[in-house]
Amino acid sequence: MTNIAPRFNWPHIGTDLDAHGYAVIPGLLKPDTCVMLAEAYDDESNFRNRVVMARHGYGRGEYKYFAYPLPEIVQTLRTNLYPPLAAIANRWNDTLHIEQQFPMDHASYLAQCHAAEQTRPTPLMLQYGAGDYNCLHQDLYGDEVFPIQATILLSRPDDDFSGGEFLLTEQRPRMQSRAEVVPLAQGDAVIFPVCQRPMMGTRGPYRVTMRHGVSKIRSGRRKTLGIIFHDAT
Numbered sequence: 001m002t003n004i005a006p007r008f009n010w011p012h013i014g015t016d017l018d019a020h021g022y023a024v025i026p027g028l029l030k031p032d033t034c035v036m037l038a039e040a041y042d043d044e045s046n047f048r049n050r051v052v053m054a055r056h057g058y059g060r061g062e063y064k065y066f067a068y069p070l071p072e073i074v075q076t077l078r079t080n081l082y083p084p085l086a087a088i089a090n091r092w093n094d095t096l097h098i099e100q101q102f103p104m105d106h107a108s109y110l111a112q113c114h115a116a117e118q119t120r121p122t123p124l125m126l127q128y129g130a131g132d133y134n135c136l137h138q139d140l141y142g143d144e145v146f147p148i149q150a151t152i153l154l155s156r157p158d159d160d161f162s163g164g165e166f167l168l169t170e171q172r173p174r175m176q177s178r179a180e181v182v183p184l185a186q187g188d189a190v191i192f193p194v195c196q197r198p199m200m201g202t203r204g205p206y207r208v209t210m211r212h213g214v215s216k217i218r219s220g221r222r223k224t225l226g227i228i229f230h231d232a233t
Helices: 010-020 033-043 074-095 106-115
Strands: 023-025 049-054 062-066 124-128 133-137 148-153 161-163 166-171 178-182 189-193 194-199 205-215 216-221 222-227
Touching: 010 023, 010 074, 010 189, 010 194, 033 074, 033 124, 033 222, 074 106, 074 148, 074 194, 124 133, 161 166, 189 205
Parallel strands: none
Antiparallel strands: 023 189, 049 062, 062 124, 124 222, 133 205, 148 189, 148 222, 161 216, 166 178, 166 205, 194 205
16 A cells, blocks of 8 residues: 555645544545455454453444554554654644654654553454444543544444444533534544643633543444554553
């Protein structure tokens, strides 16, 4: 897979993240690639761990974390999406007066994670059946956190499944939470904050807390690919 990042309007993606708390990249993956990834879910050699969500109170459904070495497609997505997202993350930290600046290549950032004893890969695949859902949450795996992540829908809405909308909530200081449904087609990616993002107020920038989840699947089966850029303890 070639470098996918230059194909997209990253200034527009950054503007959407600033204004709405998310950005959608239509058709990041082609349908045949989505099918290939979805079918790979049953090959246990790809994964290091399987989590049944109901056992932990996370919702219903299951997900599996990929093992190193990552499949080529997953590795390419992680490597190529990181640099433009790192530029946005560094701008966010400047806005919020956070000193940390992220390196502009993913290998250097992973070296930081591994130095902090976060060495386990975090890209994952999630599978939901009828009645399954994912509670609102944040994907935090240690002190080292890259503030932006991506989820790619591998299944076809209305054909493979119904329901199962991607959900985002934001909690602004001293205000009630705001929720948003993000419509996705097969192969679309949603880019969103892991836990916080900056917003501008009348007194300057402040932090907004974000969480994400998936509404109940009404029928069929829904599979997604999650690309998280920090590794886990």
